[in-house]
Amino acid sequence: MSAPSDPRTMGTVVDSRRERLRRLGPWLVLGLTLAVLCVLPFEMRPYHREMTMVFFINLIMVTSYRLITTTGDWSFAHIVLMGAGAYGAALIAKHAGLPFGVVVPMAGIVAALVGAAFIVPLLRTAGFGFFIASFAFGELVRLIWVKVQFPFGGARGIINIPSPEILGLKLGSSIPYYFTCFIVALISLTILYRIDKSRMGNAWKAIHGDEMLAECVGINVAHHRSFAFITGAFFAGIAGGLLAFHMGAIDPRNFDLTQMVYLIIWVVVGGAVTFWGPIIGLIVVTIAFEWTRPLLEWRPLMFGAILILFLIFLPGGLESLLPKIGPTLCRSPVEQLARVRRWLTTFVART
Amino acid sequence: MALLETKGLSKHFGGLKAVSDLDLSVEEGEIRGIIGPNGAGKTTLFNVISGTYKPTSGEVFLNGERISGLRPSRIAAKGGVRTFQRTALFKDFTVLQNVSIARHLLANESLLGAVFGTARRMEKAHEARALEILEFIGLADIKNELSHNLPHGHQRALGVAMALATEPRLLMLDEPVAGMNPQETARMTELIRKLRDEWKITILLVEHDMRTVMGLCEYITVLNFGHKLTEGAPKEIVSNQEVIEAYLGSDNILEDDGFAS
Ligand SMILES: Nc1ncnc2c1ncn2[C@@H]1O[C@H](COP(=O)(O)OP(=O)(O)OP(=O)(O)O)[C@@H](O)[C@H]1O
Numbered sequence: 001m002s003a004p005s006d007p008r009t010m011g012t013v014v015d016s017r018r019e020r021l022r023r024l025g026p027w028l029v030l031g032l033t034l035a036v037l038c039v040l041p042f043e044m045r046p047y048h049r050e051m052t053m054v055f056f057i058n059l060i061m062v063t064s065y066r067l068i069t070t071t072g073d074w075s076f077a078h079i080v081l082m083g084a085g086a087y088g089a090a091l092i093a094k095h096a097g098l099p100f101g102v103v104v105p106m107a108g109i110v111a112a113l114v115g116a117a118f119i120v121p122l123l124r125t126a127g128f129g130f131f132i133a134s135f136a137f138g139e140l141v142r143l144i145w146v147k148v149q150f151p152f153g154g155a156r157g158i159i160n161i162p163s164p165e166i167l168g169l170k171l172g173s174s175i176p177y178y179f180t181c182f183i184v185a186l187i188s189l190t191i192l193y194r195i196d197k198s199r200m201g202n203a204w205k206a207i208h209g210d211e212m213l214a215e216c217v218g219i220n221v222a223h224h225r226s227f228a229f230i231t232g233a234f235f236a237g238i239a240g241g242l243l244a245f246h247m248g249a250i251d252p253r254n255f256d257l258t259q260m261v262y263l264i265i266w267v268v269v270g271g272a273v274t275f276w277g278p279i280i281g282l283i284v285v286t287i288a289f290e291w292t293r294p295l296l297e298w299r300p301l302m303f304g305a306i307l308i309l310f311l312i313f314l315p316g317g318l319e320s321l322l323p324k325i326g327p328t329l330c331r332s333p334v335e336q337l338a339r340v341r342r343w344l345t346t347f348v349a350r351t
Numbered sequence: 352m353a354l355l356e357t358k359g360l361s362k363h364f365g366g367l368k369a370v371s372d373l374d375l376s377v378e379e380g381e382i383r384g385i386i387g388p389n390g391a392g393k394t395t396l397f398n399v400i401s402g403t404y405k406p407t408s409g410e411v412f413l414n415g416e417r418i419s420g421l422r423p424s425r426i427a428a429k430g431g432v433r434t435f436q437r438t439a440l441f442k443d444f445t446v447l448q449n450v451s452i453a454r455h456l457l458a459n460e461s462l463l464g465a466v467f468g469t470a471r472r473m474e475k476a477h478e479a480r481a482l483e484i485l486e487f488i489g490l491a492d493i494k495n496e497l498s499h500n501l502p503h504g505h506q507r508a509l510g511v512a513m514a515l516a517t518e519p520r521l522l523m524l525d526e527p528v529a530g531m532n533p534q535e536t537a538r539m540t541e542l543i544r545k546l547r548d549e550w551k552i553t554i555l556l557v558e559h560d561m562r563t564v565m566g567l568c569e570y571i572t573v574l575n576f577g578h579k580l581t582e583g584a585p586k587e588i589v590s591n592q593e594v595i596e597a598y599l600g601s602d603n604i605l606e607d608d609g610f611a612s
């Protein structure tokens with residue numbers, strides 16, 4: 001029945017299809033992932049649901065952290081900025097009685113303000129100096145939380161944070177809060193992705209590339225370094241707000257050095273050049289640590305080992321492998337489809 | 352009124368007077384040559400005019416407005432842009448991206464604009480202009496190459512293209528033909544002339560290649576140890592005894608290719 005087609009035109013048809021699939025591929029993967037994440041909470045054990053919820057919060061943390069690093073500023077204060085958001089959210093929710101939907105954005109603003117206070121002196125530093133100075137500022141704020149009883153509650157922190165509610169809808173229980181975190185993470189990541197791909201995102205990368213040149217072609221370096229830092233701080237604050245409501249109680253230990261080291265590990269394992277690197281790092285490390293939970297006491301040693309191994313053998317992180325395995329991953333399903341098609345046509349032709 | 356004026360401009364590094372009490376006046380539409388032996392302070396002068404360094408004392412005026420003390424991006428916004436003696440580019444960016452990013456000032460994107468992509472039509476216009484500049488410079492064919500991978504001559508030309516992308520009134524070129532082969536040098540010389548004649552850009556040219564300088568500039572300022580040694584038309588300069596001595600003190604001027612930034 002089918003007329004034998006000219007092999008040359010057939011080639012171009014396959015080519016254009018392949019091209020279309022390649023372009024659609026990432027969207028398909030994304031859609032599938034989102035669909036799975038929507039169904040998943042109903043099928044999961046509560047423990048895993050909690051874990052995924054915290055994963056969403058960490059997703060905001062690691063992505064916003066990477067945004068700051070695109071200017072070349074490696075901060076060691078990001079977890080403390082998250083803490084600023086968490087403390088802000090806890091205090092506002094407890095004392096002002098404002099609803100959850102208002103408190104979480106306000107947590108972002110609180111963290112952004114603290115970030116703005118940090119970045120003004122930090123602008124005078126760069127590279128390693130920035131790293132150390134940001135650590136010092138972060139510790140300063142953390143010590144204030146530890147030492148000051150009112151309103152921060154000292155070392156015991158803040159308890160009895162009201163459970164979250166939107167328009168009378170209780171979000172406190174596990175499944176609704178799962179979706180709350182999911183949606184907030186989705187919106188945050190979309191915004192962070194758009195910024196990364198925008199002209200402004202490019203300007204930030206240009207600053208990392210050659211600060212003096214960037215300034216001379218019209219990029220106000222101080223302004224944009226601040227902007228990146230404050231934007232990152234805002235999203236760290238959002239993550240902090242979500243965390244505060246999730247836990248119902250916070251204390252200074254939630255935002256200490258160990259937590260910051262986690263953040264660094266995710267970024268080192270995944271890489272920080274592309275938007276996806278830190279996300280890959282977070283996923284891989286989360287799963288790896290979950291598998292090795294029985295070895296909990298060895299974890300600090302694992303931290304060190306992972307950092308050293310990656311810095312020596314894969315300094316670009318897992319993302320640096322993507323260009324190598326990417327094409328094969330992209331090609332194979334397309335080629336498989338083409339093979340099925342070829343087989344079908346011959347089959348039809350034979351019958 | 353002169354487009355660029357410096358009054359008593361000095362830049363000291365500790366005890367070293369890299370630029371010392373310099374008065375300079377460049378008219379709109381000039382191609383002004385700045386020459387002098389290695390270490391005479393030419394690059395430092397550009398660093399101070401462009402705002403990369405703050406002057407130790409003295410003032411710089413662009414179009415009558417005091418610009419000394421402003422940061423380079425502000426000075427670029429006012430129309431004063433420099434290129435670098437070292438090869439300076441964003442090496443992870445393509446040729447086109449390098450030129451596009453230099454239109455940052457004119458794009459003036461806000462954070463909300465970045466998130467919602469509202470400036471998309473403007474971006475089209477910026478890209479069109481970037482392409483026009485690349486066409487002019489002769490790099491349009493390789494616009495999608497990573498700038499890092501270009502041969503030296505193309506990288507130098509890209510530096511000029513990036514400066515042009517800011518739409519300057521005053522363009523300061525720091526040894527634009529250094530390391531270029533004779534064909535590339537001739538081409539760049541022609542482009543610089545066109546920038547002045549057709550694009551109406553005033554040019555400050557630091558260059559060791561005397562043929563280029565003598566061919567392009569109507570007026571030349573000679574620096575030595577941070578001081579202005581003399582100024583004048585090319586013919587006066589080559590026959591000036593002090594200039595000859597200053598250069599004889601250093602290596603042969605025609606073979607000089609300083610790379611210190
Ligand atoms: N950042 C700096 N710190 C200290 N000294 C500097 C600095 N920049 C330049 N100098 C010194 O100032 C003097 C002038 O240097 P400059 O680079 O301006 O010379 P130049 O005329 O551009 O030389 P060349 O022809 O080699 O490029 C030199 O002695 C140089 O060592």
Ligand SMILES: [Mg+2]
Pocket residue numbers: 393394395436609611612
């Ligand atoms: Mg120089």
